[in-house]
Amino acid sequence: MGVGPGDPDLLTLAAVGAIEAADLIACPVARSGAESMAAAIAARWMRPHQRIIPLLFPMVDAAEPRRLAWHQAADTLAAEVATGQRVVLLCEGDASLFATGSYVLLALQQRHPDCPCRVIPGITAVSAAAAAANWPLALQQDQLLMRPCPEREDQLSQALDHAAGQARVLALLKLGRRWLWVRQVLERRQLLESSLFAERVGWPDQTLRPAQDVPGGVRPYFSLLLIRQSWPEVLP
């Protein structure tokens, strides 16, 4: 289930209901002992009688450690469900969009096809950033492309060229250390002023600023950028 990007008020009623009804709450963590961001967002509704378990999903490039982590998570959750426990797996943002939960769901479907599963959607960081900044994501015939930030400058230039021709707003996720050169590309194209930089959306220390106000440098992994290159012909 998705808990949204940060602000606990952005949980849905369905998400709150599932947390309150749970016997076991599973929280993804990237390192052993690390605090789970999803658990911090959901903390308001977690109760002392509920068991909380961290599920370790290492952030590595190699395939096998990741596969193993998805298998182990699926086996752990299915075993609990089989004993009659009501189990939720928390997930930042939306549970279907760039979410570890999607991999766990695929592993459950393969390894435990009889385990009943229900996915509860969540507010994305993209929607939350747009709302917080009064930023229309897509109007009328616009398009919205959500994607990880390209790895190289030529890929970004190509994506911007193509987006401009299609009235396509770009949402570039996982900006992180790429911000240094991404900023330069936007500056050359005079897009800095009309792009929105967002970081830790919904958390007390969120950053939501026109990209021109954010100096070049390494930013957190989960920072994102919204880029609109044009507006529709018919506006108020």
Place this chain on the structure above:
Amino acid sequence: MGVGPGDPDLLTLAAVGAIEAADLIACPVARSGAESMAAAIAARWMRPHQRIIPLLFPMVDAAEPRRLAWHQAADTLAAEVATGQRVVLLCEGDASLFATGSYVLLALQQRHPDCPCRVIPGITAVSAAAAAANWPLALQQDQLLMRPCPEREDQLSQALDHAAGQARVLALLKLGRRWLWVRQVLERRQLLESSLFAERVGWPDQTLRPAQDVPGGVRPYFSLLLIRQSWPEVLP
């Protein structure tokens, strides 16, 4: 504020709080006297002492009637806010994504720049459909493109070709009467089985089926299609 695509349990706590605190609730309608879908979704939290007003947004191609409707809506809302009323404008789905609310917000910013505004995001029909069908929208290096369904077959073919090369999942909105020829394009490309057809997501009469199970024909305006042409290399 976004009320999500249909299921009242997909409202956020922030949305419920705003409805409960409102003196005036404005509901968009496409025709005079028509029932507002957004109001039907929010009905559970609306109270007898609250004033409910419909705001008419005609669904026409001509620019001027639409501009006039946005101006009138902005003027009406700003006048109420100026007298101290707490006002919410309901909006299906997310308030920033293909939403009439975005146009009203732009009109408010132009015509009533001192009127305080806050946008509350909502669950999109795309996220809700994916969740309800256990459908991973985007994994790892995937991309997700949300756009109105193309008007012509050659435009759809081009979008599919480009998406295939980019590991891009397509969410085609406002499918409606285009389903007849869209279905034929998917059939020729053998994509019917791996595409999800969704209609009235979250309503009691929702349709969520592989596209191959939906016969060609005219479907409601708000039907949508999710098309995944490939999967990432690393899977469970």
